[in-house]
Amino acid sequence: MTDDETVSRVLSALADPTRRRILDALVRQGSSTATVLAQELPVTRQAIVKHLGVLDRAGLVEVWRQGREARYRVVPGTMDATAAWMERTAAVWGSRLAAIRKISEAAERQATDHGR
Numbered sequence: 647m648t649d650d651e652t653v654s655r656v657l658s659a660l661a662d663p664t665r666r667r668i669l670d671a672l673v674r675q676g677s678s679t680a681t682v683l684a685q686e687l688p689v690t691r692q693a694i695v696k697h698l699g700v701l702d703r704a705g706l707v708e709v710w711r712q713g714r715e716a717r718y719r720v721v722p723g724t725m726d727a728t729a730a731w732m733e734r735t736a737a738v739w740g741s742r743l744a745a746i747r748k749i750s751e752a753a754e755r756q757a758t759d760h761g762r
Contacts, residue, residue: 647705648733649727649730651729652705652728653728653731655703655704655705656704656705656706656724656725656727657728657736658704659700659703659704659706660706662697662700664687664689664693664697665697665700665701667687668683668687668694668697668698669701669706669707669720670718671683671686671687672718672720673708673720674718676719677717677719678717678718678719678720679715679716679717679718680695680716681692681715683737684697686750689715696700698718701718701719701737704724705721706720706721706724706725707719707720707721708721714742717752
């Protein structure tokens, strides 16, 4: 999967607040089952399993069997490409906004000077 595809899948998966809450719970707990997560969140176990499937396809969580239970944990590093994209985008927009601010302040000073 390319970085661009990874970023798209991660952002799509993180667009849902329930999935973000599941990730938060997994980060806190280290690993968990769908049953335990469903007890903590206001959704059914079946909904949790579907959300975990989306997170798994995005590469954000991994699943393994421990006895009869399926356990889930966050995959470290998957969000690195997304974080890098966000940092680059923020830097571009930060410089653009700074340039706009500079132009706006110059125009404001000029208008104030002409108004005297």
